[in-house]
Amino acid sequence: MEKLEILEGSIELPKGFLASGIFAGIKKRKKDVALIYSEKEANASAVFTTNKVKAAPVILDMERIKKGVAQAIVVNSGNANACTGEKGLEDAINMAKKVSQLLKIDEKNVLVCSTGVIGVPLPMEKVLKGIEVAAETLSTEGGYQAAEAIMTTDTFLKGVTAKLVIEGKTVTMTGFAKGSGMIHPNMATMLSFILTDASITKTALDKAFKETVEKTYNMISVDGDMSTNDTAIILANGEAQNKTIEEGTHEFDIFYRALEHVNKTLAKLIVKDGEGATKFMEVNIVNAKSEKDARLAAKSIVNSNLVKTAIFGEDANWGRILAAVGYSGADFDVNRVDIYLKSLKGEIKVCENGGYIFFDEALAKEILKEKEITVTVDMKAGEYSGTAWGCDLSYDYVKINGSYRT
Template sequence: MMKIVEGSIAKPKGFLATGLHCGIKESADSLDLGVVISEQPAVSAAVYTTNLFQAAPLHVTKQSIEKNEGKLQAVIVNSGNANACTGDRGWNDAQAMQQAVGEAFSIPTEMVGVASTGVIGEYLPMDKIQAGIRQLPPHVSEQSGPLFSKAILTTDLVEKTICVELSIDGQTITIAGAAKGSGMIHPNMATMLSFITTDAAIEPVFLQQILKKATDESFNMITVDGDTSTNDMVVVLANGLASNVMLTEQHPQAEAFYEALCFVMQDLAKKIARDGEGATKLIEVEVRQAPSIEAARQIAKSVIGSSLVKTAVYGADANWGRIICAVGYSGAQINPDLVDVLLGEIQVVKASFPVPFDEGLAKDYLEQENVKIVIDLHSGIEGAVAWGCDLTYDYVKINASYRT
């Protein structure tokens, strides 16, 4: 039985973390450099943005995981500067961050993953970053794990963390996650980073497989503004210190571990969606009875990504026509005569025709912080859920002056 527990990214056995201000951000109160480190090399897996303009840290991290046959021991993250579209210098700077962490913690350079987030097209202040990295070792601990979650934030208003425990082979397994993301969120693994640690023993190929599957059910099902960033990355580190029997596809409790991992990732994904820049509401779109899982996901993401749907929810306007339109232009092949639409439990469309409903009750429902839209296609047995947020005036204000 899985349960949510108190804890940070450093909660699983053998993990330490911290964060500090090194000077990338102007305010000394804003942490901008974080590290998570395992006491021993950890089986690692990652998924990356599909944006063709991939930032240098992604390439460096991918290269390191491949070179080490699926292992990392540490991840260094800076916020405030994305180190994207920075050419050879950006590549060299990402490698210099690797080297500095390796030297500071006495681990092989290639065992260090690198992530950056922030403004695109500006060079990293490497003198500040390298000085900050040298300050990290005395401060890493389980207790300072929450500082890592603060250090990775940009326009986020809240930290995004989750920690769960479950029993496998009679051993307590812990999975912890931290994420950042508020704007430029439309992952096709946006700016979105997620780091997950676990003390489970797991086979590398299997970890990569289930990470990709869980990503498709979590981070790839959220949107804030339809923009996919240059720096999106999800990294999992599994150091095996829980001493369970190695998890593989054949392990009798493999599905239980997957469900716990997926729960962690969906929780982080929903927190990102709720913390969308300027957002006041979390929107969930559930598609039911679709002809295929692909069609269900396609429609759910089409509706959750519609600016008109998002603004209608912000204004508490039960304008179901915008929902139907988004279903229709999603590209999924469905029967357009069979669609039902519900706002929570209030049915507004049946078999693609409007039904009478209480506008006052619908408005009251849409004014809640959590809004659910249900779309029943009556065309199959598959389903999918996507998450997003409303689109407000503040989103424009925040992004109109992002660099200033």
């Protein structure tokens, strides 16, 4: 019998994986170089930013991931290596070369990620020395250090481990991510790395990863800005020695559900750590005409600055929610829409059939005082639903981003 265990906050590296995280001096004090290594070549899939302005490591990885295999990922934080021209691409390649030399693996099996300030050349002497230290300190316990080293304005480490038993074999799937600001649907200013010892075909891995990314990372928003460096990567090295998972099987469904849960957990943690955020917002669209309509509406609401500021101000301004649905591109009849607000303090309907309804403003205020708020929009147009996650927009967001480089 198959079972799934989710350990939020845990970063237990699967069989055959080593990792490390060290301080190289790119940032002033905190860890800033991470290295992830699979002792054997792993099947790989990745999703990248849709921004036309792509950082050098993204350009490099987009080419390398085409063959569907990788063995190591090197990451630096504190510098995005974006908008750095040919020199930036050369630096990304040299980071990969350094890893390949130290670990004695094919250079094209090394993926590179960077995050931090845009438009500043990498301090390559520090980076390359840092990679040497990272390679020397690789260990089976290094997941937490790697997760710490990829952080920028994050206020807490984001990790999760899933354990699934398939046909008597224990499969481990571990993910860790960074992201706090510049978060917008269609990826975020985020890096996410999923490692698993599952044996799964390249095509099945690619399908599961890209579909679950669409349902998770692509349904979050902090501030409406899309990064140049967004990258999510999964490596599967087969060390669990389970029967190889293929599409269309029961085992694939189990793997898919676990992966979706891991990605959803990390996506929600990113939003909860939104720069300056005081509240977490889940938006559920129900009874929409299509799944596309539901997702469009949900995304539009979590990305609306007017909705975000109303949530911060604990103001049940349902008109802003309805307006965001209106410009979302979703197909719906405004005269049928109901809107509800919910938290631990209760639930209240604030809009009925697209218009005014009397509601208890005092109760609405109490509901919105909570740290986690759920907005439900009933389209009354079909049977499809969609969920997105976001946060409020506070005074502190401006403080953090007004002096980011200093």
